[in-house]
Amino acid sequence: ALNKHRLFILDHYDAIMPYVNRINTTGNKIYASRTLLFLKDDGTLTPLAIELCLPNHEGQDHGAVRKVYTPADYGVEASLWDLAKAYAAVNDAGHHQLISH
Numbered sequence: 001a002l003n004k005h006r007l008f009i010l011d012h013y014d015a016i017m018p019y020v021n022r023i024n025t026t027g028n029k030i031y032a033s034r035t036l037l038f039l040k041d042d043g044t045l046t047p048l049a050i051e052l053c054l055p056n057h058e059g060q061d062h063g064a065v066r067k068v069y070t071p072a073d074y075g076v077e078a079s080l081w082d083l084a085k086a087y088a089a090v091n092d093a094g095h096h097q098l099i100s101h
Contacts, residue, residue: 001038008045010035012091013053015099017064021055032064033088047071050084 001007016032023030031052037045050069056062069084 006039007048008037008039010037010088010092012088012095013051015095016091017053017055020053024054030090031087033084033091035088047085047088050081050088052084052087 011034013032013034016030020030020032031054033053034051035047036049038048039045048070051066052069053064053066056065069081072078072081
């Protein structure tokens with residue numbers, strides 16, 4: 001997939017991470033995200049993995065707290081996958097509205 005140029009990364013980590021702590025002190029909650037996408041034969045992109053990140057409570061020198069979610073069809077894992085997709089979509093829509101316009 002990599003050699004055929006079918007993998008893409010939607011990376012909102014650097015744009016979102018500086019604001020995560022400030023936003024999360026309000027009634028709203030957010031994660032910084034990175035999404036790995038695969039270009040299918042029909043021309044659509046499908047997510048393969050989503051990384052959600054929060055600042056480390058011990059400080060920036062300790063790196064971010066990261067969790068990677070992958071597609072699931074059943075149970076708690078499917079619900080967590082849906083939530084990860086929602087966070088990634090919010091970051092993408094926010095970036096589009098605030099930065100692209």
